[in-house]
Amino acid sequence: MSDKPKLRVATTSLAGCFGCHMSFLDIDEHLFELAQLVEFDRSPLTDIKHCGPCDIGLIEGGVCNAENVHVLREFRRNCKTLVAVGACAINGGLPAQRNHLDLGACLQEVYLSRDGIANPGVPDDPELPLLLDKVHPIHEVVRVDYFIPGCPPSGEAIWKFLSDLIAGRTPRLPHSMLHFD
Amino acid sequence: MNGRFMLDGQPVMFEEGQTILQAAKAAGHYIPSLCWHPDFPPHGSCKLCIVKVGGRHVSSCALQAKDGMEIESNTPEINGERRALLQMLFVEGNHFCPSCEKSGNCELQAQAYELEMTSARFNYFFPVRPVDASHPDILLDFNRCIFCELCVRASRDIDGKSIFALTNRGIHKHLVVNAESGRLGDTDFSALDRAASICPVGVILPKRVGFAVPIGERIYDEKPISLVSMEKER
Structure with a gap:
């Protein structure tokens, strides 16, 4: 073990599908290398509920409700370098395709007027975060330092980015790893 | 000279x-x-x-x-300006690459790869632009139009039909179809027209051939547009 202090990394999925986190796990054996270099703060991998001071924050997903805004701001406050990972964090992605629909009409369609619905009613439990009228990419809410495009970005691209960043190089994806789909 | x-x-x-x-x-x-x-x-x-x-x-x-x-x-300066132009095109339309049939064959996307655009930087407009699926063989998805007028020019100058036009100015500019109803199905547009295969982005798409070539094996997935376009025109 080297005595070099480990970097702290936090990750979260906002309005995303966890596909980018799955892709992150796809770095396979590099996970062992990564474990030598970093330790995880708030992340689905640790189940820590709130983000403490970190070096790197990885955000998957766009911003679709009030809770997303709070989590994203918590990450920005605590992370020296904030990274948007994947199409949804970068442009809203699939969830943002509701942006041309009226939110009320959308909820009505799904929870009230759909065929075969047993107990019609828009869920209104106070624990549920309020939806925003539009889904936003995260750079519209906080400052973002880097973007890793892809739906999801390949494990290869995520590893290239992280290994560049951790080694102090300017992260740069070659053409073969730069994809929007 | x-x-x-x-x-x-x-x-x-x-x-x-x-x-x-x-x-x-x-x-x-x-x-x-x-x-x-x-x-x-x-x-x-x-x-x-x-x-x-x-x-x-x-x-x-x-x-x-x-x-x-x-x-x-x-130069870094001019490529930065080009990237900013692309970023403006990306926020002005609805360019959701993962759900677009043109992804991988799209010139806008390929230029973004070429110029290493990783985000659109500006705030998105999320304009409302309904699609037109009225034609039996062609789908029109206006969300992706970049106003290059290639379909307008091809339909007018090669097909002799003048089926497309741009209307309004500035931020209200949009592509329209030359029919009383505004629908492509009410024109004599054909999938064999030059205009049907000239769109550099995913606006004019042939029906029933979607994803025949899988994502990841398309033109610009493998080679940057700078190489593809030089090979094509040689």
């Missing part, structure tokens, strides 16, 4: 009547472009092919080469 200009410090020979872009490409130097097409006169609207001649910005697709010109093209 033939002559020679300097492009990024390298000499490029040209023939009388060639534009900067044509001469550069003929000599093996790629200049990014979107609205330019070798089969049509220059349009000069996308401005992706901007270069600096004697310190001034010009559209290289439209300006004729002159002997002794000193031209800058592939």
